[in-house]
Every structure is written in structure tokens, then in C-alpha cells.
Amino acid sequence: xLMPAKNPITSFDVRKxxxxxxxxxxxxxxxxxxxxxxxxxxxxxxxxxxxxDDFYRSRYANVHRGVYExxxxxxxxxxxxxxxxxxxxxxxxRKEIIFVRGTTEGINLVAHSxxxxxxxxxxxxxxxxxxxxxxxxxxxMICAEKKARLRVVPMDATGTLMVDHLDSYLTDKTxxxxxxxxxNALGTINPxxxxxxxxxxxxxxxxxxxxxxxxxLLVDMQELGCDFYVFSSHKMYGPTGIGxxxxxxxxxxxxxxxxxxxxxISSVTFEKTTYNDLPYKFEAGTPAIAEAIGLGAAIDYxxxxxxESINSFENELLAHAREELNKIPKLKLIGxxxxxxxxxxxxxxxxxxxxxxxxxxxxxIAVRAGHHCxxxxxxxxxxxxxxxxxxxxxxxxxxIDALVRxxxxxxxxxx
Amino acid sequence: xxxxxxLYQDMILDHSQHPRNRGKLEKATHHADGFNxxxxxxxxxxxxVDNGTIKDIRFEGSGCAISTASVSLLxxxxxxxSEREIEILFGKFHDLVTGKNENSGESDNLGKLAxxxxxxxxxxxVKCATLSWHTLLAALKxxxxxxxxxx
Numbered sequence: 001x002l003m004p005a006k007n008p009i010t011s012f013d014v015r016k017x018x019x020x021x022x023x024x025x026x027x028x029x030x031x032x033x034x035x036x037x038x039x040x041x042x043x044x045x046x047x048x049x050x051x052x053d054d055f056y057r058s059r060y061a062n063v064h065r066g067v068y069e070x071x072x073x074x075x076x077x078x079x080x081x082x083x084x085x086x087x088x089x090x091x092x093x094r095k096e097i098i099f100v101r102g103t104t105e106g107i108n109l110v111a112h113s114x115x116x117x118x119x120x121x122x123x124x125x126x127x128x129x130x131x132x133x134x135x136x137x138x139x140x141m142i143c144a145e146k147k148a149r150l151r152v153v154p155m156d157a158t159g160t161l162m163v164d165h166l167d168s169y170l171t172d173k174t175x176x177x178x179x180x181x182x183x184n185a186l187g188t189i190n191p192x193x194x195x196x197x198x199x200x201x202x203x204x205x206x207x208x209x210x211x212x213x214x215x216x217l218l219v220d221m222q223e224l225g226c227d228f229y230v231f232s233s234h235k236m237y238g239p240t241g242i243g244x245x246x247x248x249x250x251x252x253x254x255x256x257x258x259x260x261x262x263x264x265i266s267s268v269t270f271e272k273t274t275y276n277d278l279p280y281k282f283e284a285g286t287p288a289i290a291e292a293i294g295l296g297a298a299i300d301y302x303x304x305x306x307x308e309s310i311n312s313f314e315n316e317l318l319a320h321a322r323e324e325l326n327k328i329p330k331l332k333l334i335g336x337x338x339x340x341x342x343x344x345x346x347x348x349x350x351x352x353x354x355x356x357x358x359x360x361x362x363x364x365i366a367v368r369a370g371h372h373c374x375x376x377x378x379x380x381x382x383x384x385x386x387x388x389x390x391x392x393x394x395x396x397x398x399x400i401d402a403l404v405r406x407x408x409x410x411x412x413x414x415x
Numbered sequence: 416x417x418x419x420x421x422l423y424q425d426m427i428l429d430h431s432q433h434p435r436n437r438g439k440l441e442k443a444t445h446h447a448d449g450f451n452x453x454x455x456x457x458x459x460x461x462x463x464v465d466n467g468t469i470k471d472i473r474f475e476g477s478g479c480a481i482s483t484a485s486v487s488l489l490x491x492x493x494x495x496x497s498e499r500e501i502e503i504l505f506g507k508f509h510d511l512v513t514g515k516n517e518n519s520g521e522s523d524n525l526g527k528l529a530x531x532x533x534x535x536x537x538x539x540x541v542k543c544a545t546l547s548w549h550t551l552l553a554a555l556k557x558x559x560x561x562x563x564x565x566x
Contacts, residue, residue, distance in 0.1 A: 350432070352479035354454055355423070358537060362419055371455050384455045384477050413423050414480075 012309045018394050020045040020301070031364030034399045039184055039212060039343050039390030040368055042237045044298075051297035052239060052290045063289055064263055064280070078289050081296035082279070088299045089229065090220040091246050095278040098252070099287050102243035103211040104134040106230035107178070109245055109282065110207055111138040113255040114228070115176050119146040124173045126204075128190070129155040129380060130183040133373040135209045139178060148175070155380070159186040159335035163194055170202045177206045181213035181229075185374040185388065186335030187343030189217070196226050205251065211235055215392070216314055216341045218307045227251055233291065238298035242291035245282070252278050259284040310393045314342045317391050321400045328407055334386050342391035345372070348410065353385040356410050360387075363406040421533035422540070423480065426488075431480035436490035438473045449476075449550030449562040451542055456482045458547050460554045468497050474547070481531075481540050486547035488527055498555050504528075505548045511535070512544045 018024050023043040026033040035043060055077065061070035063078045086094045100106045115125065125139045129152050143150045153169050154162050161179075170177070177199045182189050192208060199206045205227035213219060215236040221229060228251070232243040247255075257264050257275055261284035266274045275281045302310065321344060325331055330349040348356060357369035368388045371378045378384060389403060440461035449458040456478035463471040472490045476483075493501055508528055510516035514535030534544045542564040553562035 352483075354456075354479035354540070354543065355481070358422070358540060359419055370453070375455075378455070384457075413419060414428065 012305070012313050012393070014313070014394065014396055017305065018396075020047065021394055022046060022049070024394060028364035028366075029362065034363070034365040034395075034402050036389040036391065036395065036399070036403060037366045037368050038215070038392040038395075039235070039372075039388060041234045041240070042215060042392055043394070044239070044294075045237055045301050047301045048238060048294045048297045052294040055290050055293045060290075062286055074289060077296070078287070078292050081292045081299070084296045084299045085244055085246075088219075088303065089214070089244075089246060090222050092222065093249055096221075096246055096249050096252065098245040098247065098279045098282045099292060100230075100243050100245055100282075101241055101288070102232040102234070103209060103230050104138075106243050106245040107134055107207070107209065108138045109258040110176075110228050110230070110247070111142050113258045113282075114205075114247075114251065115139075116142045116146065117256065118175050119143070119148045121147040122173060123148040123175050124151050124171060125149070126151050126153060126169055126174050126177045128153040128161055128179050130159065130161065130186060130188060130190075130374065130377055131178070131180055132184050132209065132211070133375070134211075135178050135180060135207075136376070149173075152376075153179075155188075158337050159183065159188050160337040161188070161190055161195075163191055163198075166195065166198050170199060170204055172202075174199075174202065174204045177204050178209070179206065180209040180211075181219075182210075182216070182341045182343070183335070183374075183377070184212045184343065185345055185372040185377045185386070186337065187340045187345070187390075188335060188337035189213070189339040189341050191339070192224055192226065196224060200225070212341065212343065215302075217311060221246055233295040233298065236295075236298060237301060238295035239288075239291040242288040242295055249278065252282070255282075257281050257284065261285045263287070305393070313393050314391055317393075317395055317397065317400065318342055318344070320397050321389070321391070321403070324400060324404045325407075328404065328411075330411070331407065334381055334383070343388060344390075345386035345388045347383055347386055348407070351410060351414050353387045355414070356387050356407070359410045359413060360403070360406045363402065363409065365403055365406050367403070418533065418536045422537060424530050424533065426527065426530045427480060427484040430484035430487040434474075434483055434487035436473050436487065437475065439475065440471055440473045443473075445554045445557050447550050447554035447558055447562055449546050449553070451478075451482075451546050451564060453542070454479070456543065456546055458482070458486055458550050460486075460547070460550050462551075462554050464555070468495055469493055469501075470495075472551075478546070479540075479543050481534065481543040482546055485531065485544045486550075488530070489547050489551060492526065492528055493551065501551065501555070505552065508548065509545060512541050513538075 021043045061074040063075040082094050082097045085097045196206045207228040208226045210229050210231040214231040229246040234240040264284040266276045332347050334345040353369035370385050443461035444464045445462035458476035461473045474486045512534040550562040
């Protein structure tokens with residue numbers, strides 16, 4: 001089951017949208033590419049490619065440095081993206097938007113600069129059973145260092161977090177709760193409102209891994225009220241190498257820098273360094289300038305289509321996919337949460353996901369086979385791996401039908 | 416489709432669905448674990464080595480059709496062979512699955528192992544076919560570290 005779309009699509013034209021993505025015209029061994037690995041990374045619209053190309057060709061210089069015009073303009077374009085991100089996720093202040101390399105670095109930044117100094121022996125860090133390795137390992141590392149305890153909120157057999165049990169995990173020792181907005185392996189949308197409310201009632205800050213949510217859902221920091229929200233550009237049609245940490249200003253101000261270097265200081269002597277103000281305090285060294293400009297173009301592109309249109313089109317696509325896949329004998333969908341986003345994982349009795357993905361690849365269909373950087377999720381379902389198809393608004397019903405035909409080919413080969 | 420049929424030949428499907436020599440050896444003299452972190456394939460190999468040659472072999476593990484068939488056929492191919500003979504055989508097998516050997520495998524005395532020649536059209540699957548061999552060699556050396564296909 002999934003959330004019914006609020007409005008049927010009226011203005012959204014997938015044929016038109018597909019023309020914006022040059023990679024969607026690729027042929028794989030003579031067959032049209034059916035790209036269903038958007039959860040790993042999305043293809044890029046021409047608007048993003050052109051913005052980056054134009055910057056490198058005609059407007060390139062370092063930022064926050066020169067008094068010369070080129071650098072001033074580069075700085076302006078770079079900083080414009082900060083405003084675009086702020087507006088896109090409805091943050092309260094542009095200073096709350098920190099550029100990092102991606103979700104993984106963002107979580108490490110919060111673990112290192114926020115959680116680490118606040119953790120004492122016997123304290124607890126709370127994560128959930130469906131986290132990506134990026135939202136497990138940084139916490140394990142600081143827990144080991146500080147002799148703190150990593151606790152895990154369980155999920156049920158449908159891949160739904162057991163939020164009813166959450167209160168018993170939130171104790172006076174819990175220093176932070178870290179949770180995915182959308183599970184990368186299962187597609188479950190977690191009930192953040194309830195989770196954040198419960199944590200905040202206990203005075204516990206909440207970090208949200210938004211990597212799989214931002215490309216699909218309207219994300220609103222004012223509505224969510226979380227303390228940190230972290231996501232990557234390359235999963236939301238922007239370039240690789242850049243991501244965002246949103247943090248509440250008062251928390252970011254109280255935190256020490258993550259890395260030292262240029263840009264993050266206001267004055268340096270060999271005796272003492274004064275750190276720069278937010279957001280620069282967390283942005284040591286020359287940032288990913290062209291990538292920031294590309295991310296800005298991606299946000300413009302998404303907003304021109306509208307996240308509500310994107311969400312309702314993707315929901316229709318997901319409903320179609322689940323209906324068709326459920327008809328295939330021996331196929332089992334992994335993760336049946338009521339609230340879901342554009343990801344579905346499945347297994348087929350007696351056929352390993354890698355064999356399925358190899359055969360689909362020969363049909364031009366790109367899906368992911370493996371543990372999806374979520375080995376504990378695989379262990380929970382007692383499977384070594386799944387096939388994961390993850391959708392974008394540029395996918396079509398015909399592509400879903402091609403996937404289904406591909407799966408029948410797999411069944412045929414394996415007799 | 417033909418490339419796929421060549422990869423998933425009947426013998427490979429048969430061995431992947433009904434692997435031979437599966438289980439543990441009570442009196443193993445050598446043992447190693449193999450793991451491909453990329454795809455999660457796991458294999459454990461028990462050996463009974465006597466006088467420099469392999470008397471018996473068993474394996475346990477889970478993996479794709481290629482890796483399961485590879486370990487199953489390997490267990491049949493290496494009984495009675497010495498470590499040196501196995502290294503030579505693996506060299507030939509490796510050339511076969513990576514396409515370094517343009518001839519069909521039969522001329523190299525690979526026997527049934529020649530069935531893996533279709534793998535060369537699937538570079539991403541070479542590690543599936545070779546994990547068991549790396550694990551076997553680790554077992555012969557009685558390496559404690561988990562074997563991988565990475566050098």
C-alpha cells in the first residue's frame with residue numbers, strides 16, 4: 001500500500017521531461033537504457049550540465065577570495081545556491097545551510113562536532129534498524145571512542161519502524177536520535193513528526209538522513225522541526241561531490257569546527273585562531289564551487305516542475321510497479337510499509353539478485369543488486385541481498401513494463 | 416539472449432541448483448572463508464590434504480548462480496591434485512573467465528570448467544566465478560584472513 005496521490009497529474013508530461021536528460025537517450029547494447037537505479041544516483045538534466053559548463057568556461061574563479069570581478073561573481077553564484085537550498089527545504093536562515101561533500105560527510109560532521117564532545121561513558125546514541133551504513137558507522141565509531149552505547153529502534157516484518165516502542169529507547173542517557181527520512185533499502189517513509197515530537201519531549205536532538213527523501217518529497221524544516229537534516233546533491237539531479245547539512249543555528253553556533261583550514265577562520269596567528277562565523281566555520285578549504293552552482297540549477301529545475309507534481313507522478317508509477325510485480329510468481333517484495341517512497345526491493349525464490357541484475361542489464365535495465373549499504377536490513381529479513389529498483393519522475397509505465405518483461409526472461413532462463 | 420544462454424548454460428544452472436560436495440569435513444586439515452564484500456557472496460571451504468594432494472573437499476556458503484556453480488565444479492575438479500597443479504589450473508581458469516585466452520577452454524584441459532567461458536562477456540561477474548578459487552588457495556595456505564577477490 002502507498003499513500004494515494006492527492007491530485008491526478010494534469011500538467012506533468014514525462015515525455016517532455018525526459019528530453020531534459022541526455023543520458024536517458026543512451027542505448028545499452030542496442031537497447032534503450034531503462035535507468036532504475038535512481039536511489040544510488042540520478043541522471044542530470046541539461047540545465048545542471050550547462051550551468052557547470054558555463055561556469056568553468058566563462059565565469060570561473062575561486063570564491064571568498066579576490067576583490068576582482070570574476071571572483072566576486074563566482075562567490076555570488078556559489079552563495080546563491082545557499083539561498084536556493086534554504087528556500088527549497090524551508091530553513092529559517094541561510095547560515096543554517098552548510099556545504100559538505102555529501103550525506104556521509106554531513107553525518108560525520110554532526111557526529112564529530114556535535115555528538116562527540118557531548119558524549120560521556122554510558123551515554124546512548126539511538127539509531128534505527130533500517131539505517132544506511134552512513135548513518136550507522138560514524139555513530140559506532142564515536143560510541144566506541146567514548147564508551148557510549150549504540151541502541152537500535154527495531155522495525156517490524158513489513159519494514160515499518162516500531163514507533164510505539166520508541167519511548168522505551170528514549171532515556172535520560174540518549175544524546176541524539178538519528179533516523180532516515182526514507183529507507184534506501186526498503187522505501188519506507190518514517191513518521192518523522194511523531195519521532196521528532198517524542199524525542200524533543202525528552203530534550204533529545206534529532207538528525208535526519210534525508211538522502212532518499214529530498215528528491216521525492218516536499219521537505220520543510222519548519223514543519224519537521226528536526227535539529228539536523230543531511231542530504232546529497234547527486235541523488236537529487238545535481239552533481240556529485242556536494243551535499244548539505246542543515247542545522248539549527250543555535251546548535252551550529254555552539255559546535256566546534258569539523259575541519260581546520262582556509263575559509264573557516266577569521267584570523268590566524270601561530271598562537272591563536274579565531275573561527276569564522278556560520279556557515280563558513282564548517283567550510284574549510286576551497287569548496288566544490290561548480291558543483292554548488294550545478295546543485296543550484298538542479299533545485300531550480302525541480303522547483304519549476306514542482307515537488308508535488310513529482311511526488312504524485314512517482315506515486316502513480318510506484319503503484320503501477322507494485323501491482324505488476326505482485327503478479328509475478330515467486331517474486332517477493334521486501335518492505336511492505338504503508339507509507340512508501342519510490343524504492344522497491346524484491347527477491348525471487350531460488351534466483352540470486354546478482355543473476356537477476358545481470359540478465360536485466362542485458363535488456364538495458366539498470367537496477368541495483370546487493371545489500372544497498374544496509375547489511376543489517378538484509379540480516380533482519382534473512383536474505384543476502386535484494387534487487388532494488390528505484391524510480392524517478394523521468395521513468396515511465398513502459399519502463400516498468402520492460403522491467404516486468406525482463407524478470408519473466410530471468411524466470412525463463414532459470415527454468 | 417545468446418550471451419545469457421552461454422553464461423547460464425545448463426551445467427551451470429544444474430550445479431547452482433544442486434551443488435556437489437556441500438557441507439563440512441569432519442577431519443579437515445585446511446580451512447578458509449571467502450567473502451565478496453561487493454555482493455555479499457560467502458563461501459567456506461574445508462580440505463583434507465594428505466601428502467601434498469587434496470583427498471577431499473566440502474564447501475558451505477551462499478551466492479549467485481555463477482559463484483555457487485563455480486565452487487561446486489571446483490570441488491569436482493581439484494580432488495587428487497597438488498597445490499601446484501591447482502595454481503596452474505586456476506591460472507588457466509582465470510584467463511578463461513577474463514577473456515585472456517581466446518581459445519575455448521577445452522584445449523587447455525579445463526574439462527568441465529570450460530563451461531564458464533561465457534563469463535568473459537560479463538566483466539562484473541568475474542569475481543563471482545573466482546571467489547571460490549581464491550578461497551581454495553587461501554585454505555591451502557591455511558590463511559586466517561578472510562579471502563577476497565581483491566589482491
